[in-house]
Amino acid sequence: MNTAKAEALSTADKSEWTVDRCRQNLLAFSLYLKVAGSGEITMSLNKEALRYHAEPPAGKVNVQPSKSTAGEWELSLAYSPGVAAPCKEIAKNPQDVYKYTTKGNLVAVISDGTAVLGLGNIGPEASKPVMEGKGVLFKQFANINVFDLELKSSGVEEFIATCKALEPTFGGINLEDIKAPECFEIEERLKKELKIPVFHDDQHGTAIISAAALINAVDLTGRKLEDLKMVVNGAGAAAVACARLFFNLGVKPQNLIMCDSKGVIYKGRTEGMNPFKEEFANNTEARSLADAMKGADCFVGVSVGGAVTKDMVKSMADKPIVFAMANPDPEILPTDAKEARPDVIMATGRSDFANQVNNVLGFPSIFRGALDTASTAINEEMKLAAVHALAKLARQEIPEKVSQAYGGQNFSYGPEYIIPKPFDPRVLLWVAPAVAKAAMDSGVATQPIEDFDAYKDRLEAMQGYKVGFVRSAINRVKSQCRTRNKNLPKIIFPEGASSKILKACNILIDEKVVHPVLVGYPENVKKVIEENKLDSLRNHLETEPIIHPSSHKNYRRYVEELYRMRQRKGVMEREAERLIGDPHYFAAMAVHLGDADGMVSGATIKYAEAVKPILQIIGTGRRNCASGLNLVLLKDKVVFFADTAVNINPTAEQLATAAIHAGQVAEYFGISPKIAMLSYTNFTGRGESPRKMQEAARLVAQQKPNYTVDGEMQADTAVNSEVVERIFPFAKTKDGANILIFPNLDSGNISYKLVQQLGGAEVIGPFLMGVKKPANVLQRTSVVDDIVNTVVLTALECQAFEENY
Numbered sequence: 001m002n003t004a005k006a007e008a009l010s011t012a013d014k015s016e017w018t019v020d021r022c023r024q025n026l027l028a029f030s031l032y033l034k035v036a037g038s039g040e041i042t043m044s045l046n047k048e049a050l051r052y053h054a055e056p057p058a059g060k061v062n063v064q065p066s067k068s069t070a071g072e073w074e075l076s077l078a079y080s081p082g083v084a085a086p087c088k089e090i091a092k093n094p095q096d097v098y099k100y101t102t103k104g105n106l107v108a109v110i111s112d113g114t115a116v117l118g119l120g121n122i123g124p125e126a127s128k129p130v131m132e133g134k135g136v137l138f139k140q141f142a143n144i145n146v147f148d149l150e151l152k153s154s155g156v157e158e159f160i161a162t163c164k165a166l167e168p169t170f171g172g173i174n175l176e177d178i179k180a181p182e183c184f185e186i187e188e189r190l191k192k193e194l195k196i197p198v199f200h201d202d203q204h205g206t207a208i209i210s211a212a213a214l215i216n217a218v219d220l221t222g223r224k225l226e227d228l229k230m231v232v233n234g235a236g237a238a239a240v241a242c243a244r245l246f247f248n249l250g251v252k253p254q255n256l257i258m259c260d261s262k263g264v265i266y267k268g269r270t271e272g273m274n275p276f277k278e279e280f281a282n283n284t285e286a287r288s289l290a291d292a293m294k295g296a297d298c299f300v301g302v303s304v305g306g307a308v309t310k311d312m313v314k315s316m317a318d319k320p321i322v323f324a325m326a327n328p329d330p331e332i333l334p335t336d337a338k339e340a341r342p343d344v345i346m347a348t349g350r351s352d353f354a355n356q357v358n359n360v361l362g363f364p365s366i367f368r369g370a371l372d373t374a375s376t377a378i379n380e381e382m383k384l385a386a387v388h389a390l391a392k393l394a395r396q397e398i399p400e401k402v403s404q405a406y407g408g409q410n411f412s413y414g415p416e417y418i419i420p421k422p423f424d425p426r427v428l429l430w431v432a433p434a435v436a437k438a439a440m441d442s443g444v445a446t447q448p449i450e451d452f453d454a455y456k457d458r459l460e461a462m463q464g465y466k467v468g469f470v471r472s473a474i475n476r477v478k479s480q481c482r483t484r485n486k487n488l489p490k491i492i493f494p495e496g497a498s499s500k501i502l503k504a505c506n507i508l509i510d511e512k513v514v515h516p517v518l519v520g521y522p523e524n525v526k527k528v529i530e531e532n533k534l535d536s537l538r539n540h541l542e543t544e545p546i547i548h549p550s551s552h553k554n555y556r557r558y559v560e561e562l563y564r565m566r567q568r569k570g571v572m573e574r575e576a577e578r579l580i581g582d583p584h585y586f587a588a589m590a591v592h593l594g595d596a597d598g599m600v601s602g603a604t605i606k607y608a609e610a611v612k613p614i615l616q617i618i619g620t621g622r623r624n625c626a627s628g629l630n631l632v633l634l635k636d637k638v639v640f641f642a643d644t645a646v647n648i649n650p651t652a653e654q655l656a657t658a659a660i661h662a663g664q665v666a667e668y669f670g671i672s673p674k675i676a677m678l679s680y681t682n683f684t685g686r687g688e689s690p691r692k693m694q695e696a697a698r699l700v701a702q703q704k705p706n707y708t709v710d711g712e713m714q715a716d717t718a719v720n721s722e723v724v725e726r727i728f729p730f731a732k733t734k735d736g737a738n739i740l741i742f743p744n745l746d747s748g749n750i751s752y753k754l755v756q757q758l759g760g761a762e763v764i765g766p767f768l769m770g771v772k773k774p775a776n777v778l779q780r781t782s783v784v785d786d787i788v789n790t791v792v793l794t795a796l797e798c799q800a801f802e803e804n805y
Contacts (some may be wrong), residue, residue: 010061017698059129060133060136061148078544086649097168097376098171098447103170104372105371107138107170107171107679108169109138109174110163110176111130111150112124112150112159113126113150114150114178114182115177115178115183116130127150130176130177131149132341135147135175141427142365146174156186163194171197172371172378173190173196173197174199174201175187175190175200176202177202181276184276187200196376197377198377199363203238203241206238206357207244207246209246209324209357210300211387213347214298217345217347217418220418227255230255230257231256231257231293232258232280232300233259233303233307233331234259235259235260235276235324236302238302239258239300240279243258245387248384253282257284258282260272264287264746267279289312293308293312293316295316299316301324301330304329305330305437306329307332310340311337320431322345323357324346324347328350330350354416355653360422361420361427365428368459369382369431369438372432373439377440382439382442384438389430389431389435390427392417393426393431394413394418398504400784401783401784401785402421404425405421406423433455464762465636469691474792477792478696480799488512488795489598490597491515491596491598491798492516492586492591492598493518494586495604495605496520496583497520498604501603504784506536507533508792510536514795522545549581550581557593559573559576559577582613584601588613588616588617591617592619592773597795600778600791602777603780603787604622614777615771618771619772620770620771625647626646627650628645628766629643629644629767629769630767631764633761633763637738640665642739648745649745651700655696660707661769661770662739663675672708674708674733674738675708676712676717676741677693677694677697677709677711679714679716680714681714682727683731689743689744693711694711696741709732710737711741713728715740715751719740735767790803
């Protein structure tokens with residue numbers, strides 16, 4: 001095995017192969033596909049897949065309760081006798097099953113194992129790993145619960161009867177890996193006879209994703225759908241669904257030639273025909289795939305690997321569109337197609353090539369929209385809504401988190417990027433609302449969504465507590481601006497030429513949450529904006545020009561103010577001129593003098609260098625103590641960590657001040673402060689650190705008697721109520737602390753990073769507490785999302801400052 005193959009396999013082996021790690025593993029697997037021979041891929045991948053599935057507990061899914069059942073009382077609610085109450089309500093009104101049970105978020109993935117992937121008719125038992133995998137994808141990408149059901153069915157009628165009998169249990173049915181033509185009849189019958197959504201993903205998933213890709217490929221090549229000459233190779237379930245959806249988009253039936261293993265499906269052909277193929281029979285002289293592709297604008301393959309040759313691609317029209325979606329081997333490899341026609345736009349079903357037609361872009365979000373409206377069907381209007389949402393999303397700026405999920409690759413709308421990536425978290429936020437709205441407009445929604453903004457917030461919260469927390473903060477900033485008739489907070493950024501700062505500003509402008517002010521050399525800043533195609537930011541600069549400190553109208557005023565402030569601290573007038581020429585000092589002075597509401601810096605320089613002008617110019621508040629605060633977001637709550645950034649070995653007074661500042665932040669978010677002063681002992685006061693922490697607790701209680709505070713205590717005592725109840729019943733933090741104060745910077749900084757990296761917590765910050773006006777310093781390792789989060793909370797801080805001062 002060559003070095004590249006070994007490296008790829010080694011990378012994969014080091015990561016646990018679970019859904020939670022799939023982002024990390026994707027890059028390794030793509031590299032492996034590129035460098036390994038097909039035989040080695042099969043051997044090594046099979047070995048790894050068997051190990052992965054067999055590792056205890058076997059399989060990929062489990063069932064966990066969504067409610068607590070910790071004590072006798074909760075068990076009596078979950079089961080007898082309390083469970084009788086929802087049963088009675090549902091008996092009176094069957095629609096209440098959506099209110100009191102998981103039906104509204106439960107999908108059945110049902111198969112008979114007759115057409116499993118490329119394996120064929122392997123039976124229901126052998127299909128189970130695939131159906132479990134489908135359930136994993138539903139959960140991972142749309143938070144939908146799934147029961148996979150593998151049926152030993154004698155035929156169409158028994159299969160349909162079984163599905164009909166299951167209707168009371170499920171909110172929807174996803175049919176999977178059922179052979180044609182039976183799959184057509186099963187789906188059509190179930191759609192007519194059931195009042196829940198039924199969706200055959202093998203047909204419609206591929207059709208929806210390829211249709212979105214087609215819209216953008218047609219746009220990039222300057223064509224019109226109604227003029228497109230298309231060849232579809234394959235006449236199975238996916239091919240039929242693709243062709244039908246293409247017709248709904250505007251492709252004319254007379255311009256589409258369908259081929260199967262026997263050649264062109266033409267009017268009058270009798271061999272190997274059935275009613276579904278007859279639907280696509282055309283009047284044409286072409287008899288072979290090669291004949292059909294001559295002069296064609298577009299080829300869509302859902303057939304077998306190697307079906308298309310270079311000569312066939314050469315014979316196509318200018319700027320040909322080739323969707324070779326056979327798996328694992330496409331009808332023609334992108335490298336061969338581009339060698340034949342460098343102007344080709346390619347898509348395949350594989351992750352190691354550009355433009356992967358991956359069904360996971362469709363079915364999770366489509367079912368999400370259908371379930372959230374309790375729809376009785378997934379109809380054509382809903383499918384088309386998903387198509388257009390995906391096509392439009394591909395034309396938007398790509399977030400940095402998507403690039404990170406794909407090994408740092410940069411994507412932008414064009415021939416190599418015509419459909420979104422599977423790990424783009426925006427897919428759910430675009431597709432599900434579009435599908436839900438189409439369900440309402442077409443009359444199949446039984447529970448219409450009244451507030452789509454709130455619905456999108458709920459979808460965003462499904463992607464993690466951090467996302468939902470930040471979204472609520474964004475909404476709060478906007479709401480306070482509206483209710484108080486105030487302008488958006490003006491935040492100044494001294495690192496105006498930083499690409500990640502500029503990308504964050506572009507997002508913030510689109511969100512309409514702050515008014516950014518950029519400082520830097522205008523030409524450098526504009527160059528980065530153009531390179532990254534930050535259109536919203538470019539438009540913003542038409543009314544808010546980039547500031548170059550030494551040539552700005554406020555430069556002399558700022559110099560004089562700095563000289564006045566620091567002349568007795570060694571700063572002469574020339575030095576003041578030099579310092580105000582520094583964007584960080586200029587920005588701090590703008591905040592100090594009220595020309596900006598807040599500032600965010602630190603993306604490109606060390607923390608100490610970024611915080612220095614803030615402390616020298618803006619200064620600390622009446623308690624004369626700055627400190628760092630991190631928000632640690634757990635599954636269902638926020639815990640505040642301090643001091644995590646400023647004071648190396650704080651005194652008891654400094655710790656008390658940090659605790660009070662953290663308490664004020666908690667109160668702003670509607671959280672009652674419960675403060676734990678941490679140390680290596682529990683309530684002994686023996687040793688320098690324990691004594692310091694006890695004194696800090698005493699000072700907080702003295703200055704803020706309404707706060708719950710105790711210590712010193714160990715970390716487990718602080719957060720585990722059972723420990724307190726069992727061993728320290730006198731402790732005041734009986735339900736667990738939500739503010740943890742650490743004895744020194746080492747412990748605070750180490751702790752939040754360990755919790756983040758090993759505990760799976762999401763962390764925002766650090767934030768700078770105790771300064772006179774809002775100013776925060778980023779870590780240099782911050783990515784765009786971190787910057788956006790920091791700026792949003794800085795905007796909230798600006799509003800709180802205005803309210804209180």
